[in-house]
Amino acid sequence: MKKYMTLAKMQARAVLAYRLNFVLSLFALMFQLFAMLAIWGVLLGSGQNLNGFDWAHMKAYLLVGFLCGALVSQSADWRMAGRIQDGMVAIDLTKPVDYQKAQFATVVGGAWTEVVTALAVCAGVIAWTGAVPTPGWQGAALFALSLLAVLPLKFLIVYVSALACFYTQNYLGVHWARLVIVSLFSGALVPLSFFPEWVQQLAAVLPFASMSATPALIWIGQLRGAQALLMIAAQFGWVVALWLAARLIFRHAIKRVTIHGG
């Protein structure tokens, strides 16, 4: 365990070297947030209520979505893929650590900058557009628990997509495909209740809603009590399932390692 803690601490320091890179990569996400805020502001700004969302709740929903989107974003993503692509994975594989756990430790270590920056952006939005509703202590506890599951979940989705680099040279394609699927089915941009029935049904059996919609709905109080607990259980269920699936994929991928040129 100590070795993974050290790895996390190392990455927590190393990410500081990529401040600018990280802030730039966050810009894309911020523009997305601002665009969504602008659209929903127009739709709900004059006191309307759509599918149970008024303007203040929608804002809170989008901000939670933004926070979840910032976790394990660009830098961790490209770092994991890049190490496989340029063959640095060879060095990682000669270390007496479990590859998946080591990658997770590094992601956890680097996550603090993502949280800090995302919270700063949220604070800015609130200062600018006014307060958002807050859940009671019970809702806040459930929210914290739900948010805790988002980190490993996002890690696993990103990790599995990075493993695609063992099979394809074109990580950009994998990256974009993942972004599109995740932003649609996680409900980070548009709450899933706004989609047609079949999309909602599909989203219900996919892991992506657990990465954003669940904590966001808990925050604004649309998911409460037993129902919220059930959804949180689903989140952790996905963590376990994806963790095991990633192991299987890795076991297959590792047979395909072809590191040429030294």
Add this chain to the structure above:
Amino acid sequence: MPIIEASGLTKTFRRPDKREGLGGSIAHLFTRRFTDHVAVDHVDLTVEPGEAVAYVGPNGAGKSTTVKLLTGILVPSSGEVRVAGVVPHRERTANARQIGVLFGQRTQLWWDLPVRESLALLRDLYDVTDADYRARLAEFDHILGIGELLPVVARKLSLGQRMRADLAAALLHRPRVVYLDEPTIGLDIAVKDRVRAFLRELCADGTTLMLTTHDLGDIEDVCQRIVIIDEGRIIFDGSIAQVKDSFARQRQLHVDFTQTVPRAKLAELLPGAEIEGDARAFTIGFDRFTHTAAEVMTALLAAGEVADFRLDEPAIEDVIRRVYAGDLDLAA
């Protein structure tokens, strides 16, 4: 009991077969054709503890693929491999504990952190005790002079400094088997000598060394045994002294006379020697097992007054160069 045992070790890569140009690339989308490329072809290798083996071959011969098979990075297509009783690709982490690896072209240092941090991480990864860690650092400082590098961010190191720090990183946990890929690349001569002396010491202490290198100085200074691989197959495996005795027998004596000496006269005095040059400057090639340098010198002095001379010893380098060029078949 050998520490490295490989038999019939084979690794085949599948390479996409694309025809020329855009058309070829598009055609490949529909009819995917691949050719199998055998990078390592039925390699048999046994290494005893404490041996220093030079593993050499021209570019693309399969050197680093073999090392990656032995370190557990690659899974062999067929064949058996065991390192200190462990099958590397099956028990990767168990294998990782007992080996040290240096890929000269890549660094395992954390690029954005001081060297000290990378080494401290390795201490934790390999469960090295604090006392042992400090002792090791002192040792590395003495031999590799890494003390001054510890507070420096890895990104800011020169190639030579980086290599020294990387060597320390690879050897920190006192591995039983060490694989070094081009360990002296980019080092200046003084540091090179220190690194080689350090490697010799390591071997004397019972560490097994496997060196892949193009630097023939590394081979002669550090290793007792040489394994030559070409096109995935081992074409020679034996002691360096043996290679020299069998194939590096030709010494060359360069001589300048004070006055013109006819070439025919030299040929007469030195039967069996290869004589090149004319007038006053000659190069005499002779087998060090059939003539001594003194015999050749005596003959030259009989031919005329010698102004200057220089003797070239045969080097393993020449042998390997001839093998790579296809002029010499060591197996024959």
